[in-house]
Amino acid sequence: MFRNNYDNDSVTFSPQGRIFQVEYAAEAVKQGSVVVGIASKTHAVLVAIKRNAEELSSYQKKLFPIDEHVGIAIAGLTSDARVLSNFMKQQCLGHRLTFGRNMPVRSLVDMIGSKAQINTQHYGKRPYGVGLLVAGVDESGPHLFEFQPSGMTEEMVAFAIGARSQMARTYLEKNLAAFAACGREELVRHGLKALKESLVQDKELTVENTSVAIVGLGKDKDGNPKPEPFKVFDGQDVNAWIESVADDKEAAAAEGAEEGMDVDG
Amino acid sequence: MDHRPQAWGRPRDDVYGAYDASYLHSNTPKTATQSPVVTGTSVVGLKFADGVVIAADNLASYGSLARFTDVKRLRVFLDSSVVGFGGDVSDMQYLDRHLNELAIDEAYDHLTPDSSASKTASLNAANLYKYLQKLMYARRNDFDPLWNQILVAGLDGAQKPFLGSVDLRGTSFTSPSLATGYGAMLAQPIMRRVAATEEDAARLTREQAVDVVKECMKVLFYRDARSLDRYSIAVVTKDGIELKEDEQLEKQSWAFAERIRGYGTQTV
Amino acid sequence: MAAMFSQNPLMNGPNYSFSDAPRAQAPDGAREHRFDPYTDNGGSTLAIAGADFTIMAGDTRLTSGYSINSRFHPKVFKIGGTTADQSDATIALSVVGFTADGEALKERLDAICKMYHYRHGKPMSVKACAQRLSTILYQKRFFPYYAYAILGGLDEEGKGAVYSYDPVGSYEREQCRAGGAAASLIMPFLDNQVNFKNQFIPGSGEGHALQERERRPLTRNEVETLVKDAFDGAVERHIEVGDGLQMMIITREGIQEVILPLKKD
Numbered sequence: 048m049f050r051n052n053y054d055n056d057s058v059t060f061s062p063q064g065r066i067f068q069v070e071y072a073a074e075a076v077k078q079g080s081v082v083v084g085i086a087s088k089t090h091a092v093l094v095a096i097k098r099n100a101e102e103l104s105s106y107q108k109k110l111f112p113i114d115e116h117v118g119i120a121i122a123g124l125t126s127d128a129r130v131l132s133n134f135m136k137q138q139c140l141g142h143r144l145t146f147g148r149n150m151p152v153r154s155l156v157d158m159i160g161s162k163a164q165i166n167t168q169h170y171g172k173r174p175y176g177v178g179l180l181v182a183g184v185d186e187s188g189p190h191l192f193e194f195q196p197s198g199m200t201e202e203m204v205a206f207a208i209g210a211r212s213q214m215a216r217t218y219l220e221k222n223l224a225a226f227a228a229c230g231r232e233e234l235v236r237h238g239l240k241a242l243k244e245s246l247v248q249d250k251e252l253t254v255e256n257t258s259v260a261i262v263g264l265g266k267d268k269d270g271n272p273k274p275e276p277f278k279v280f281d282g283q284d285v286n287a288w289i290e291s292v293a294d295d296k297e298a299a300a301a302e303g304a305e306e307g308m309d310v311d312g
Numbered sequence: 313m314d315h316r317p318q319a320w321g322r323p324r325d326d327v328y329g330a331y332d333a334s335y336l337h338s339n340t341p342k343t344a345t346q347s348p349v350v351t352g353t354s355v356v357g358l359k360f361a362d363g364v365v366i367a368a369d370n371l372a373s374y375g376s377l378a379r380f381t382d383v384k385r386l387r388v389f390l391d392s393s394v395v396g397f398g399g400d401v402s403d404m405q406y407l408d409r410h411l412n413e414l415a416i417d418e419a420y421d422h423l424t425p426d427s428s429a430s431k432t433a434s435l436n437a438a439n440l441y442k443y444l445q446k447l448m449y450a451r452r453n454d455f456d457p458l459w460n461q462i463l464v465a466g467l468d469g470a471q472k473p474f475l476g477s478v479d480l481r482g483t484s485f486t487s488p489s490l491a492t493g494y495g496a497m498l499a500q501p502i503m504r505r506v507a508a509t510e511e512d513a514a515r516l517t518r519e520q521a522v523d524v525v526k527e528c529m530k531v532l533f534y535r536d537a538r539s540l541d542r543y544s545i546a547v548v549t550k551d552g553i554e555l556k557e558d559e560q561l562e563k564q565s566w567a568f569a570e571r572i573r574g575y576g577t578q579t580v
Numbered sequence: 581m582a583a584m585f586s587q588n589p590l591m592n593g594p595n596y597s598f599s600d601a602p603r604a605q606a607p608d609g610a611r612e613h614r615f616d617p618y619t620d621n622g623g624s625t626l627a628i629a630g631a632d633f634t635i636m637a638g639d640t641r642l643t644s645g646y647s648i649n650s651r652f653h654p655k656v657f658k659i660g661g662t663t664a665d666q667s668d669a670t671i672a673l674s675v676v677g678f679t680a681d682g683e684a685l686k687e688r689l690d691a692i693c694k695m696y697h698y699r700h701g702k703p704m705s706v707k708a709c710a711q712r713l714s715t716i717l718y719q720k721r722f723f724p725y726y727a728y729a730i731l732g733g734l735d736e737e738g739k740g741a742v743y744s745y746d747p748v749g750s751y752e753r754e755q756c757r758a759g760g761a762a763a764s765l766i767m768p769f770l771d772n773q774v775n776f777k778n779q780f781i782p783g784s785g786e787g788h789a790l791q792e793r794e795r796r797p798l799t800r801n802e803v804e805t806l807v808k809d810a811f812d813g814a815v816e817r818h819i820e821v822g823d824g825l826q827m828m829i830i831t832r833e834g835i836q837e838v839i840l841p842l843k844k845d
Binding site for chain 3: 112115136140143144149267273276
C-alpha cells in the first residue's frame with residue numbers, strides 16, 4: 048500500500064519539490080464556502096455564502112471588519128481566521144497610533160503574508176488553514192488582495208476563493224473589463240452574480256445565507272478624502288441586492304434590452 | 313574522560329582556565345543624555361496660504377563657543393516635509409539617520425508594480441509629526457531623552473499646510489507660527505503679528521511669509537548670543553521643497569547699537 | 581520666597597509651576613542636571629452632569645512657563661468610536677496637566693474601548709470605562725501620568741455621568757468637577773451654582789435656621805451658560821487659561837462639539 052512519506056511536517060520537501068502540508072492547507076481553503084471580492088476605481092466589495100452546519104444551527108460568519116478602512120472575507124478554518132483577524136486589527140490600531148493614518152493595505156497584507164510563511168518553514172508548526180480576501184482603501188485607492196496559507200499574497204482586480212469558486216472566477220474573468228468603472232451598487236451585483244455561479248444545484252441566494260461588505264473612497268463634510276468605512280450587511284439589508292440579481296429579473300432585463308424595454312404583460 | 317554531551321567540544325577548565333564571562337555584563341551604569349552638549353539654537357516656522365516656511369541658522373555651539381559654523385539643521389523627509397532641529401546636535405544626527413531608515417522603508421512599501429514610487433501614498437508631515445511625538449515620548453519614558461525640540465513643516469492628509477512641534481518630553485502642538493528656544497520669545501511675537509490665527513496665515517503670500525521669517529532670523533541674530541548670520545531656509549508647498557542651506561542675513565543695521573552702552577566703541 | 585506669591589494658602593507654594601522661570605533659590609552657577617520628565621502645560625477643564633446630558637469643557641491654550649505654545653490645542657476628546665473621526669463615540673475624556681501624558685492616556689483608553697467594541701460588538705459603558713481608566717492610571721503608580729482626567733457620558737439609565745480622577749487613579753462619580761490650573765477658581769463657583777451650596781431662602785429663618793434653597797437639576801442651556809461664565813472668570817484671573825473654549829455636549833443623540841472664543845491676553 049502506498050503511503051506518502053513527505054507529508055508529516057511542513058519543513059520537508061518531497062522529491063518532486065512539493066511541500067504537502069502546505070498543499071493540504073490549500074485544500075482546507077477549498078472546503079470553505081465561496082467568497083468573492085471585486086475592486087473598482089472607487090470601491091471594493093466582498094460577498095460571501097454563509098453555511099449552516101445543520102438546519103437548526105446558525106450561519107457561520109464569513110466577513111469581518113478589521114479597521115475603518117479594511118475588512119476580510121474568509122474561506123477555510125474560521126478559528127485560524129480569527130487569529131489572523133485579531134493580528135490585523137492590532138497592527139491597524141498600532142499603525143494609527145504611531146502615524147495617525149490608515150494602515151496602507153499592502154503593508155497589512157504583507158505582514159500576514161510573512162506571518163503565514165513562518166509556519167511553513169518551522170518544524171512543529173502548522174500552516175494556517177484559511178484563505179482570505181482582503182478588501183480596503185488607502186491613500187492610493189481601493190484594493191483587493193488574496194492571501195493563501197502558503198503565505199502567498201497578491202493584489203487582484205477580482206477574485207473568488209472557497210468551494211466551487213472556479214465558476215465564480217470564470218464569471219469574473221468574463222466581466223473583468225467592466226469592473227474598474229463600476230459604482231458601489233453595480234459592483235455588489237457583479238459580486239452576487241459571480242457568487243450565484245458557484246452555488247450548488249437548486250440552492251439560491253437568500254437573506255439568511257448571503258453577506259455583503261463594502262468599503263470605498265468617500266469625502267468628509269469639508270470635501271477632504273475620507274474612506275466610506277468598511278461595513279458588513281446581513282439579513283434584510285441584503286434583500287434588495289439579492290432581488291436585483293434574481294434570475295427572472297435578469298431575464299426580463301435582458302429581454303427588455305433586446306426588445307427596447309417594450310415588454311407587454 | 314568526560315563523556316557527557318554538554319562537555320563535547322568545550323575547552324577544559326583545567327587546561328584553559330574557567331571561561332571569563334565578565335565582558336558579558338558591563339560594570340558601567342546605563343548612560344543617557346543628562347544635558348545637551350553641542351547645541352543648535354532656535355528654529356522658526358510660519359504657515360502661509362499654500363505652504364510653510366521654516367528656517368534655522370547654521371551654527372552648532374559648544375556652550376558659549378561657536379564651535380561648528382556650517383551645520384545644516386533643516387532636513388528634508390521624503391521630498392515632501394522638512395524637519396528642523398533645535399537642541400543637541402548628536403541627537404539630531406541620530407534622528408537624521410533614523411528618519412533616513414524610515415524614509416527608505418516607506419519608499420519600499422509604496423513601490424507600485426510599475427516600479428515607480430507612487431507619490432500620493434506615503435508619510436506626510438502630519439504622519440511624521442505623530443511618529444516623532446511617539447518616538448520622543450517613548451525615549452522620555454525610558455529616562456533617555458533625545459535632547460531636541462523639533463519643528464515639522466509640510467502638508468497634511470488634506471494637502472493643507474502643516475506645522476507642528478515636538479520636544480524632548482514628547483509634548484507636541486501645532487500653531488500657525490512656531491519657534492523653538494529663544495525664537496519662542498523673540499520670533500513668535502513678530503510672526504503672530506502677521507499670523508495670529510489660521511485664517512490670517514491662510515491669507516499670507518509666500519513672499520510675505522519668507523520676508524517675516526527672514527526678519528525673525530535677523531532679530532534672533534541681533535539678540536541671541538548663540539546664533540549666526542548664515543542660515544538655512546526652506547519653503548514647502550504642494551509642488552515640492554525649495555531648500556537653501558547657505559543664506560546670508562541681509563540688510564543688517566547695527567545703528568541701534570550706537571545708543572546702547574556696551575556695544576562697539578565706548579565714547580563716554 | 582516663592583510662597584510669597586502663593587494665591588492658595590493651603591498649598592503653601594507657588595500656584596504656577598513655571599519650570600522655565602529662573603529659580604530664585606538656585607545657588608550661583610547651579611546647573612540643572614537631572615532630566616525632569618514632566619512639565620505643566622496649564623489650562624483648565626470642567627464637566628457637569630445633567631439629568632439626561634453631560635457637558636465636558638476645556639480651554640484650548642497650551643503653555644509652558646510664561647510662553648503660549650499654541651492657542652488651539654484641545655483637551656477634550658471623544659473616546660471609543662469605531663472610526664478615526666469618532667463620529668459614533670458615546671464617551672468623552674478631558675485631560676489637563678502634562679499634555680504628553682494626557683494624550684498618551686487618552687490614546688490608551690481609546691484603544692482599549694475600540695478593542696472592547698471589536699470583541700463584544702457594543703460600546704463600553706461609562707461605568708466600565710471609568711473603572712478601566714482608574715486601573716490604567718494606577719498601573720503607572722510609580723511613574724504616574726501627570727494628568728487630571730475627567731470622564732463623561734451617560735449611564736445605563738441615560739442620566740449624565742461624570743467621573744473625576746487624580747493622577748494615580750483614585751476616582752469617584754460626581755455631579756460636577758473642575759480640573760487643572762484654574763480648578764481652585766472654578767470649583768467653589770460650581771459648588772454654589774450646580775449643587776446650590778450656601779444658597780438659602782431669604783427671610784426663612786434666623787442664623788443657622790435659614791432654610792436651604794431647594795435643589796433642582798439644571799437644564800442644558802443653564803449649564804452651557806454656567807460653563808461659559810466659569811471660563812470667562814478663570815481667564816480673567818489665571819494667565820494659563822484662555823484663547824478658546826471647547827465644549828462637548830453628550831446626549832442620547834451623540835456628542836456635539838462646540839468651540840467658542842475666549843480672551844487671548
